[in-house]
Amino acid sequence: MAIVIDENLTASPAETRLPSGPIILRQILHSDLGGETASITYTLDGRHNVCFQTAQGQVKQIQINGLKIPGGANERSDTIALVEVGGGTDLGEIIIKQTIRAENNARDSVTLAILS
Amino acid sequence: MRSESDRRRRAGGRLARLVLWGLLLAGVAARGALAQAPPPVPADADFDVVEVDLEGQLFNRVLPFDVPFILTGTVPSGARTLEVRCWVLPRERGKRRGDPAVLTDEALKAKPEGDCWPGGALKWRNTIDPQAANPRFRLMVPRLDAENYYQFKFSFEKTVTPEEAQAFSQQVKGIVDATLWGDPNATADLPLSGDLTVDEIQALRGKLIEALKQVTGADRITQPGTIFSEDTSFEAVRDQFNRLLRPARNLQGQLSATAEEYEDEIANLNPLLASLRSNPDLQRFAAALASRAAADPSAQDHANEVAAALAVGDAPVLRRSDRTSAGALAGFAQRSAAYYSEASAKMSKLRDLLAGKLVGDGGSPQSFVQPLVASGQIPSDALARLVALSQPTQPVGTADRALKRVGEDLLADRLARLLAGRAAAVAAIAEAYRTQVEGMTIISGSTTGSFATQSRNYISADTGIACAPELSDCTTYAGTNIYFRPINKAAPLNQFGGFFQTLDRRVSVTLGLTVQGIGDGKTRVDLFNQQSLLLGLGARLTNSVRMTAGGLVFKELDPNPLANDESLTTTYFLSLSFDIDVVPTLQGIGSLFRTALPGN
Numbered sequence: 091m092a093i094v095i096d097e098n099l100t101a102s103p104a105e106t107r108l109p110s111g112p113i114i115l116r117q118i119l120h121s122d123l124g125g126e127t128a129s130i131t132y133t134l135d136g137r138h139n140v141c142f143q144t145a146q147g148q149v150k151q152i153q154i155n156g157l158k159i160p161g162g163a164n165e166r167s168d169t170i171a172l173v174e175v176g177g178g179t180d181l182g183e184i185i186i187k188q189t190i191r192a193e194n195n196a197r198d199s200v201t202l203a204i205l206s
Numbered sequence: 207m208r209s210e211s212d213r214r215r216r217a218g219g220r221l222a223r224l225v226l227w228g229l230l231l232a233g234v235a236a237r238g239a240l241a242q243a244p245p246p247v248p249a250d251a252d253f254d255v256v257e258v259d260l261e262g263q264l265f266n267r268v269l270p271f272d273v274p275f276i277l278t279g280t281v282p283s284g285a286r287t288l289e290v291r292c293w294v295l296p297r298e299r300g301k302r303r304g305d306p307a308v309l310t311d312e313a314l315k316a317k318p319e320g321d322c323w324p325g326g327a328l329k330w331r332n333t334i335d336p337q338a339a340n341p342r343f344r345l346m347v348p349r350l351d352a353e354n355y356y357q358f359k360f361s362f363e364k365t366v367t368p369e370e371a372q373a374f375s376q377q378v379k380g381i382v383d384a385t386l387w388g389d390p391n392a393t394a395d396l397p398l399s400g401d402l403t404v405d406e407i408q409a410l411r412g413k414l415i416e417a418l419k420q421v422t423g424a425d426r427i428t429q430p431g432t433i434f435s436e437d438t439s440f441e442a443v444r445d446q447f448n449r450l451l452r453p454a455r456n457l458q459g460q461l462s463a464t465a466e467e468y469e470d471e472i473a474n475l476n477p478l479l480a481s482l483r484s485n486p487d488l489q490r491f492a493a494a495l496a497s498r499a500a501a502d503p504s505a506q507d508h509a510n511e512v513a514a515a516l517a518v519g520d521a522p523v524l525r526r527s528d529r530t531s532a533g534a535l536a537g538f539a540q541r542s543a544a545y546y547s548e549a550s551a552k553m554s555k556l557r558d559l560l561a562g563k564l565v566g567d568g569g570s571p572q573s574f575v576q577p578l579v580a581s582g583q584i585p586s587d588a589l590a591r592l593v594a595l596s597q598p599t600q601p602v603g604t605a606d607r608a609l610k611r612v613g614e615d616l617l618a619d620r621l622a623r624l625l626a627g628r629a630a631a632v633a634a635i636a637e638a639y640r641t642q643v644e645g646m647t648i649i650s651g652s653t654t655g656s657f658a659t660q661s662r663n664y665i666s667a668d669t670g671i672a673c674a675p676e677l678s679d680c681t682t683y684a685g686t687n688i689y690f691r692p693i694n695k696a697a698p699l700n701q702f703g704g705f706f707q708t709l710d711r712r713v714s715v716t717l718g719l720t721v722q723g724i725g726d727g728k729t730r731v732d733l734f735n736q737q738s739l740l741l742g743l744g745a746r747l748t749n750s751v752r753m754t755a756g757g758l759v760f761k762e763l764d765p766n767p768l769a770n771d772e773s774l775t776t777t778y779f780l781s782l783s784f785d786i787d788v789v790p791t792l793q794g795i796g797s798l799f800r801t802a803l804p805g806n
Binding site for chain 1: 399400401404405407441444445448449456459460462463466467598604608611615620
């Protein structure tokens with residue numbers, strides 16, 4: 091089972107201050123098996139002090155399991171929020187890496203501008 | 207006895223004249239050196255004029271001292287203003303070593319407005335036509351000190367031309383492309399896809415500023431509010447800069463993810479292809495079809511299809527060298543396209559053959575397979591396994607999908623789209639900065655090396671009246687004055703302070719000869735024929751009037767009228783003298799020679 095990314099990940103808004111409001115990550119993909127189950131992981135670099143803000147707290151990684159990816163091109167979205175932990179960040183841009191695990195490991199990312 | 211004495215006196219007189227005119231000529235020559243150095247002074251000015259070549263960073267002459275002078279030259283078209291700054295070089299620099307020395311950038315920055323004169327930079331505004339070809343500037347430069355070395359900096363304000371903006375845009379493209387992609391010597395994990403720190407953004411900004419300076423020859427970018435102006439704080443332009451960079455960085459992150467995904471795919475695909483090549487059912491099927499083809503030509507095509515699929519080699523591996531630049535990655539995708547096209551077509555035919563052409567709807571072998579099954583070359587269970595191989599999740603089906611997915615979706619579509627998008631994003635940055643810098647105000651600079659002011663005007667010539675009270679006689683004389691420092695007679699003394707503050711500019715040693723003799727034929731005779739020597743110390747009262755005191759050297763006659771004895775003696779004198787104007791002196795120099803030379 092394998093996932094094909096038809097259109098890369100986008101973020102809306104693509105520039106934000108910290109802590110951010112809701113950021114919607116969108117992507118169009120399909121399964122070349124006509125449909126399959128996948129898990130999606132969003133990851134932030136562990137070396138800086140920006141985290142995802144979730145109901146469970148501030149984390150560096152968000153995993154979404156059991157997603158049904160259809161055979162036809164399909165837009166899906168996830169909503170995240172970013173927050174600084176501790177002092178101010180010296181980051182100008184921050185990258186959110188995505189891994190979609192199914193038969194293959196499809197990879198994508200989106201870069202956000204951190205406004206001063 | 208007297209006639210012998212007279213002859214000696216006449217010979218001495220000739221010598222005396224030679225000495226006198228030698229002294230005069232020395233004085234005149236010193237003045238002459240000053241007179242010859244300056245270029246022709248415009249009719250409307252009494253100032254010295256110094257021409258500067260901004261491109262060659264040279265002056266056309268030694269700089270005058272103690273007097274203001276006019277500095278002139280041409281500035282590039284488009285220059286709106288010109289500023290001149292000047293720094294005094296330490297004496298030991300350049301002079302003692304004998305080679306020109308200039309101040310370091312740090313030293314220049316320590317005194318950004320220079321230190322040759324108060325009030326900072328001299329400024330010229332182009333009020334004629336900024337677009338005129340090579341407009342000339344004229345600036346009055348305050349007086350400089352003698353025997354000094356100076357460094358000048360000429361800064362002209364101009365605007366960035368469309369051609370310069372275009373050239374800069376090309377530089378931006380190269381810088382942004384290379385910097386964002388990353389240094390292959392520093393990491394194999396390219397393109398860079400990590401977070402971008404503020405420091406990294408500032409470093410990139412620094413590179414762009416340097417590039418703009420290089421393209422335009424600018425020293426400083428003064429346009430406020432742009433990322434190129436060093437006066438603009440980074441915080442003020444950070445967001446603007448970030449917004450411009452983000453699209454390229456975003457696409458680059460996705461390129462990196464795609465490259466990683468490709469490596470993941472290949473890590474699975476190549477072992478899968480290897481397992482297919484060694485699959486015993488497929489090998490047996492290929493051999494059976496090949497033997498059957500001799501008897502049944504209809505089996506030949508299928509034999510070829512199976513053989514071709516089993517001959518598919520490993521997929522190209524993305525190497526470090528393929529990731530060194532966007533161009534290298536694009537080249538890899540291009541080179542790999544033929545492999546994927548061919549491999550995918552072959553695997554697809556094998557999958558079609560296995561899935562739909564081996565058995566009929568009822569499960570019975572197709573006609574070309576039937577003999578192989580009947581002869582036991584392909585057992586029934588092997589035939590079932592061959593059919594199963596073509597299922598989407600089985601080896602042939604999986605390989606077929608992977609080759610399509612990687613060749614078409616990943617390389618031909620996604621990677622190509624991302625590379626093109628990144629190139630467009632980089633080009634958009636370059637274009638944005640092209641339009642931003644065109645017409646921008648910049649300060650271009652040109653720095654001269656070490657230039658000296660004159661240092662040899664120690665001697666002047668003058669003439670006056672010397673009175674010796676003890677002789678109760680006055681006589682005219684001509685002499686030279688040797689100063690203890692360079693003197694520019696064109697500089698009014700009062701501009702340097704009071705009498706005692708300017709003693710070093712006033713005091714000189716005087717060496718002269720009387721023009722008329724002081725001898726009376728009874729008690730004294732002149733030292734040389736009809737000239738006697740004056741040695742004294744004088745001081746200028748005004749620029750051209752000098753008072754001197756010293757000794758008058760002549761010969762005393764023996765009071766005994768029968769004796770011819772002469773003895774050297776001196777008496778004090780006081781004199782009032784005036785500088786000999788250079789021009790009349792030069793005009794009369796011919797006649798002086800005529801009378802001075804022996805035999806005349």
